[in-house]
Amino acid sequence: MQTIILAGGRGSRLDPYTRILPKPLFPIGDKPIAAILVHQLQSAGVDEIIMCLGYLADLIRLYFQDGNQFGVPIRYSVETDPLGTAGPLRLVNDLEDDFLVVNGDELTALDFRALYEHHVAMKADMTVAVHKKSVYSSFGVLEIKDGQVTAYSEKPTLNYWASMGIYVFNKRILSLIPEKERFDMPDLVQRLLREAAQVVSYESQDLWFDIGTMADLEKAKKEFKQFKLP
Numbered sequence: 225m226q227t228i229i230l231a232g233g234r235g236s237r238l239d240p241y242t243r244i245l246p247k248p249l250f251p252i253g254d255k256p257i258a259a260i261l262v263h264q265l266q267s268a269g270v271d272e273i274i275m276c277l278g279y280l281a282d283l284i285r286l287y288f289q290d291g292n293q294f295g296v297p298i299r300y301s302v303e304t305d306p307l308g309t310a311g312p313l314r315l316v317n318d319l320e321d322d323f324l325v326v327n328g329d330e331l332t333a334l335d336f337r338a339l340y341e342h343h344v345a346m347k348a349d350m351t352v353a354v355h356k357k358s359v360y361s362s363f364g365v366l367e368i369k370d371g372q373v374t375a376y377s378e379k380p381t382l383n384y385w386a387s388m389g390i391y392v393f394n395k396r397i398l399s400l401i402p403e404k405e406r407f408d409m410p411d412l413v414q415r416l417l418r419e420a421a422q423v424v425s426y427e428s429q430d431l432w433f434d435i436g437t438m439a440d441l442e443k444a445k446k447e448f449k450q451f452k453l454p
Contacts, residue, residue, distance in 0.1 A: 225340055226320045227270045231258060231328030232278030232303055232312060237436050246280040248328035249287060250441060252448055256287065257435060258328050259294070266296040268336040270324070276312035278303045311407040319395045327389035331444050333431040334390060342426050343392035349421040350397060350413070353390040355432050358383050385425065388432055397421065 235247035248258035255263075265273060273296055277284055281302050291298030301315045313325070322344055324336060334353060343351035359382045367375040387409070400415050401407055416423050433444040 225268070225270045225324065225337070226272045226274070227265050227324040227326060227336075228313065228316060229258065229261065229273060229275045229326050229328045230309055230312060231275050231284055232281070232306070233309075234279045234306075235329070238438060238441075241438070242279075246284055247435065248284060250329075250435065252331065252441075252445055257331055258284070259287075261326065261328070261330055262288070262291070262294050262296065262298075265324075265326070265336060266294055268340075270296060270336070272296065273298045274301055274316055275299075275328070276301050276303065276316065278306060278312075305404075306406060307404075308406040308408040308411075310401055310409050310412040311405060313393070313398060314401045314403050319398075322392060322394050325391045325393060329435045330389055331431075331433040331435060331448065332388065332390070332428075334388070334428050335430070336390075339390065339426050339428075340392055343424070346424045347422065348392070348424045349394050350416055350423045351392040351426050352413070352423065353388040353426045353428055354385040355388050355428055355430075356383060357386045385427070388428065389434065 231246065231248045233247070235242035238247055249256040252260060262273060273291060275284065275288065275298060277300055285300055288294070288298050301312065303312055303315060322340070324340060339351065339353055361379055361382060363379065365377045365380050366373050391409070397412070397416060400419065401412060413423060431447065433440060433447070435441050435444060
């Protein structure tokens with residue numbers, strides 16, 4: 225089982241902290257986020273990790289080196305210009321037929337092996353791990369058609385499925401990613417849907433944090449004290 229870790233972004237929402245330290249190296253307890261992720265992947269049976277790097281790439285390479293200390297081989301693909309969240313996949317050589325793709329700032333208790341096996345069983349082109357979220361509206365919400373109110377809900381709770389930034393791909397989809405252009409995961413999903421590709425979901429209610437702000441980071445630190453880290 226092969227995994228690509230996307231770790232090339234600037235983490236601009238965490239500026240100015242990311243001016244000196246890439247977000248995947250931000251600490252949770254005594255380990256960087258990405259180190260926790262690498263340990264989890266190794267425990268799930270991943271036998272090779274490819275890190276897609278860009279911003280402050282040398283710091284990440286210096287920390288992880290060849291992966292020997294983590295018990296899993298690690299190699300690197302480095303972009304010279306920002307290619308978004310899907311574009312870097314076109315730079316990676318020697319990919320297996322099916323492979324995991326994970327954002328380098330993911331903090332989750334998701335079962336990566338179960339996700340991968342679900343993808344293979346579904347014979348999917350792309351599998352997206354999703355997490356149910358709720359938004360609580362402080363307003364009354366109306367449905368309107370042709371200027372007429374057709375429904376009214378007072379301060380409803382709106383539920384939706386959020387992408388966890390964790391995917392499994394079949395490599396046949398790589399040809400749909402433009403070469404040497406910025407191309408993000410939403411662009412890729414929309415292109416796959418237009419092509420009538422098999423895009424499936426993997427529903428998870430496991431512990432999951434998207435580390436976008438310092439408030440997210442502090443909350444994750446508190447929550448993960450209760451979680452047994454590898």
